[in-house]
Amino acid sequence: MMVRVFFMILMCLAPAWAAAQNGPLRIEITEGVIEPLPVAIPDLVPEGGAAGDWGQRIARVVAEDLTGTGLFREIPSSAFISQVSDFAAPVQYADWKAINAQALVAGAVSVNGNQINVKFRLYDVFSGAELGDGLQLAGTTDAWRRIAHKMADVVYSRITGETGYFDSRVVFVSETGPKDDRRKRLAIMDYDGANIQYLTGSESIVLAPRFSSTGDRVLYTSYETGFPRIYVLDVGSVQRRVLESQPGTMSFAPRFAPNGRTVVYSLTQGANTDIWSMDINSGQTQRLTSTPAIETAPSFSPNGDQIVFESDRSGTQQLYVMPAGGGEARRISFGEGRYGTPVWSPRGDLIAFTKQSKGRFHIGVMRTDGSEERLLTASFLDEGPTWAPNGRVIMFSRETQGAAGRSTLYSVDITGRNLRPVRTPDGGSDPSWGPLQN
Amino acid sequence: MNTGQVISGIGHAGLIGWVLFGGAFQSEPLPFEVTEVSVISSDAFEAMIPTGPSPDTATDVALPVQPDVEPDPVETPTPDEAVEAEPPEPTPAPEPDVVPEPPAPEPEPQVADDAPVQPAPQEQAVVVPDIAQRPVPRAAERVAPDPVAPPEPEAAPDDVQQEAVTESDTGESQQDAQEATAPEEATTEIVTEAEEPAGAPTASIRPPARRPSPPVQTAEPTPEPEQPAQEPQTQPESEPEPQTAEPADRTDDVNDALRQALGGADDNVPQGPPLSAGEKDALRVAVSNCWNVGSLSSEALQTTVVVTVEMSQDGKPVIPSITLASSSGGSQAAAQQAFEAARRAIIRCTRDGYDLPAEKYGQWQEIEMTFNPERMRIK
Numbered sequence: 001m002m003v004r005v006f007f008m009i010l011m012c013l014a015p016a017w018a019a020a021q022n023g024p025l026r027i028e029i030t031e032g033v034i035e036p037l038p039v040a041i042p043d044l045v046p047e048g049g050a051a052g053d054w055g056q057r058i059a060r061v062v063a064e065d066l067t068g069t070g071l072f073r074e075i076p077s078s079a080f081i082s083q084v085s086d087f088a089a090p091v092q093y094a095d096w097k098a099i100n101a102q103a104l105v106a107g108a109v110s111v112n113g114n115q116i117n118v119k120f121r122l123y124d125v126f127s128g129a130e131l132g133d134g135l136q137l138a139g140t141t142d143a144w145r146r147i148a149h150k151m152a153d154v155v156y157s158r159i160t161g162e163t164g165y166f167d168s169r170v171v172f173v174s175e176t177g178p179k180d181d182r183r184k185r186l187a188i189m190d191y192d193g194a195n196i197q198y199l200t201g202s203e204s205i206v207l208a209p210r211f212s213s214t215g216d217r218v219l220y221t222s223y224e225t226g227f228p229r230i231y232v233l234d235v236g237s238v239q240r241r242v243l244e245s246q247p248g249t250m251s252f253a254p255r256f257a258p259n260g261r262t263v264v265y266s267l268t269q270g271a272n273t274d275i276w277s278m279d280i281n282s283g284q285t286q287r288l289t290s291t292p293a294i295e296t297a298p299s300f301s302p303n304g305d306q307i308v309f310e311s312d313r314s315g316t317q318q319l320y321v322m323p324a325g326g327g328e329a330r331r332i333s334f335g336e337g338r339y340g341t342p343v344w345s346p347r348g349d350l351i352a353f354t355k356q357s358k359g360r361f362h363i364g365v366m367r368t369d370g371s372e373e374r375l376l377t378a379s380f381l382d383e384g385p386t387w388a389p390n391g392r393v394i395m396f397s398r399e400t401q402g403a404a405g406r407s408t409l410y411s412v413d414i415t416g417r418n419l420r421p422v423r424t425p426d427g428g429s430d431p432s433w434g435p436l437q438n
Numbered sequence: 439m440n441t442g443q444v445i446s447g448i449g450h451a452g453l454i455g456w457v458l459f460g461g462a463f464q465s466e467p468l469p470f471e472v473t474e475v476s477v478i479s480s481d482a483f484e485a486m487i488p489t490g491p492s493p494d495t496a497t498d499v500a501l502p503v504q505p506d507v508e509p510d511p512v513e514t515p516t517p518d519e520a521v522e523a524e525p526p527e528p529t530p531a532p533e534p535d536v537v538p539e540p541p542a543p544e545p546e547p548q549v550a551d552d553a554p555v556q557p558a559p560q561e562q563a564v565v566v567p568d569i570a571q572r573p574v575p576r577a578a579e580r581v582a583p584d585p586v587a588p589p590e591p592e593a594a595p596d597d598v599q600q601e602a603v604t605e606s607d608t609g610e611s612q613q614d615a616q617e618a619t620a621p622e623e624a625t626t627e628i629v630t631e632a633e634e635p636a637g638a639p640t641a642s643i644r645p646p647a648r649r650p651s652p653p654v655q656t657a658e659p660t661p662e663p664e665q666p667a668q669e670p671q672t673q674p675e676s677e678p679e680p681q682t683a684e685p686a687d688r689t690d691d692v693n694d695a696l697r698q699a700l701g702g703a704d705d706n707v708p709q710g711p712p713l714s715a716g717e718k719d720a721l722r723v724a725v726s727n728c729w730n731v732g733s734l735s736s737e738a739l740q741t742t743v744v745v746t747v748e749m750s751q752d753g754k755p756v757i758p759s760i761t762l763a764s765s766s767g768g769s770q771a772a773a774q775q776a777f778e779a780a781r782r783a784i785i786r787c788t789r790d791g792y793d794l795p796a797e798k799y800g801q802w803q804e805i806e807m808t809f810n811p812e813r814m815r816i817k
Contacts, residue, residue, distance in 0.1 A: 023804075023806075024746060024804035024805055024806040025713060025718075025801055025802045025804065025805045025806065026805075026806045026807075026808070027718055027721060027722050027725075027805065027806075027807055027808070028722075028807075028808040028810060029722055029725050029726050029729055029783075029807060029808065029809050029810065030726075030810045030811075030812065030813050030814075031726045031729075031813060031814070032726055032729035032730060032731045032783070032809075032811065032814050033726075033727065033728075033729065033730050033731070033732070034730070034731060034732040034814070035730055035732050036732060036733075037730060037732065037733040071732055071733040072733065102782055102786070124778065124782070126781075126782050126785040126786055127757065127778070127781055127782065127785065128757065131778075159733055159775075160733050160734060160735050160738075160775065161734065161735035161737065161738050161771055161772055161774075161775035162735040162736075162737075392735075392736075414736075
């Protein structure tokens with residue numbers, strides 16, 4: 001009887017099995033490769049006699065932007081089979097496919113007086129189709145690098161699906177001189193180290209500059225009076241003003257709230273350091289923490305609802321999250337070592353931090369609940385992470401060991417790959433990455 | 439697709455035959471014989487040796503009597519015994535067993551004299567009649583003459599449907615064409631039970647066959663139950679006839695269209711057996727080597743996309759046919775990015791065509807690839 005039942009079930013399943021044999025062949029791919037995407041970026045076609053070598057210069061910046069991400073690999077022009085000599089001419093996909101170019105950036109540039117006009121298209125070579133529509137960018141010749149950065153942002157965004165970060169600036173502390181006589185001053189530059197400008201002199205020590213969410217102002221700490229005080233600097237006019245502080249206190253580690261009107265900072269009274277907030281316009285303050293421990297380095301979540309900060313209330317330096325208006329804090333770091341300088345990702349999904357463990361410093365990231373901690377770097381001294389506007393890249397400062405040690409800015413992808421230094425004329429520390437420019 | 443139908447048909451026929459005529463009754467008789475023989479001891483056997491001659495006398499007595507009785511029991515089972523009439527003569531012993539009831543009263547008084555010795559041999563003899571009785575149930579074949587009639591009415595339903603349509607004289611020409619299509623569907627339904635896609639195109643033909651049914655509705659109750667009975671019995675033999683007859687135009691066109699739509703051009707496409715695991719792995723590895731997720735966003739790395747692609751016989755994908763069938767785990771923008779990466783992967787590594795067996799082209803003419811980046815995510 002059981003045998004009959006078994007075979008009856010088998011007979012019932014047979015049609016389904018037979019049906020499964022029909023239809024398309026089905027396979028599942030779960031393993032891929034992680035390698036830079038080969039892209040061809042020929043010089044922009046000059047249109048008009050005044051274009052000069054602008055096409056080549058812009059193409060080089062675009063190529064450096066893309067290859068600097070570690071996600072793209074530029075195919076050298078010497079390998080090109082065909083050249084883009086006419087922006088309107090159809091693309092010879094076979095020629096680009098033959099050199100394994102998966103993407104092609106073809107553009108043209110024209111110059112009229114001090115006005116420069118760039119138009120370009122992005123092609124998916126193997127699909128034989130254009131990725132998105134063509135774009136045209138216009139500006140002054142002085143802003144040609146920004147035009148190139150914006151062009152690269154578009155290419156990056158269309159291929160990766162993430163917003164770009166090339167047309168952005170970084171404010172940092174420029175350092176010169178030996179460790180025992182180091183001079184520091186605020187500087188601002190393009191994300192790639194170009195167009196550097198100094199915002200302060202080197203007469204006094206400056207620390208921890210922080211961009212506002214709109215990129216028009218910078219908060220920083222200065223020892224100009226002998227005590228640390230917080231200043232607000234307008235980037236456009238380079239005008240500054242000091243934030244009010246209580247006599248006999250030290251204020252430092254400021255950071256803007258996403259709304260741009262509130263500032264959170266650390267205030268030391270006696271031997272106790274707590275986190276406070278201040279309305280910039282009215283000067284009204286609010287105490288957010290009240291413990292005998294040292295609590296500092298506050299950073300807002302992107303929506304402004306929460307604050308992550310470091311505290312040694314548990315006996316060791318750990319990371320905590322509390323509501324933006326103060327209240328009960330929740331510890332999120334439990335690993336071995338000390339955690340500090342937390343910074344919330346612009347995406348809101350990760351928190352970057354500095355970790356000191358077993359005599360080495362690391363830059364790492366973790367989920368906002370403390371899970372999935374990953375250490376991205378390791379060296380004698382890595383500290384001060386800051387997020388790129390798209391939340392994909394982290395910049396930080398690395399200092400080498402010894403009396404002649406030098407602090408340098410580095411960037412790293414959140415995957416831990418593509419660690420590379422940022423070119424600055426002098427040493428650099430305490431970077432703060434601003435938003436994408438308009 | 440045809441391979442699946444053949445395998446399914448053979449499998450069904452074999453299983454049905456085995457269940458009906460196979461060892462459904464094999465489990466009972468074995469233990470019965472062995473236990474009875476093992477019970478007898480050597481002493482009992484020796485004791486039985488001297489009693490041996492007595493049964494000889496019994497057989498002597500029985501032989502003259504039984505042949506007289508034989509014709510009577512043979513007459514009762516008249517229809518089937520024509521074949522078995524000869525064997526009873528050489529072996530008189532089984533004959534009384536075959537007809538236990540009528541001869542039983544007569545030999546009993548004779549055997550009663552030898553009662554103490556005979557019980558044991560009777561048990562051994564009991565085993566034989568059990569086996570011999572099986573032919574009696576096979577005498578159920580007597581019923582065969584009756585069933586011989588049913589197969590005709592079963593085949594009749596095919597004819598009945600045609601007659602029923604002819605009864606509705608309205609729309610004669612159309613109804614004839616529709617009648618011819620109906621038996622095709624019946625046969626293809628059998629196929630559809632075994633293999634769905636092959637039956638799919640034929641299923642679409644059914645609606646026109648039902649249209650003429652309204653005038654036949656008076657006769658519906660009978661054909662409806664008959665049709666399901668016909669389906670399992672009437673085999674594809676009936677298919678070619680109606681196809682060649684009338685609905686050739688419609689069915690051919692429809693089937694061609696469906697074949698094209700389903701990508702299953704069966705005429706010139708070598709189907710072959712399904713791809714082996716090794717052949718599938720080779721294709722999977724080839725695509726994997728070109729699936730570059732390095733430039734994908736973190737959201738796109740959490741998006742699984744299902745991509746369909748039609749292949750040419752030289753193993754190259756038909757690029758315009760690469761489409762995003764479905765996605766899960768991410769936004770539409772992320773799905774688009776993941777799809778473009780998948781499309782590049784399919785196209786990139788196929789300059790010389792994928793290494794796929796040409797004799798199985800029908801098996802990989804259309805491929806559905808699922809790109810699951812779970813293992814490639816940033817962790």
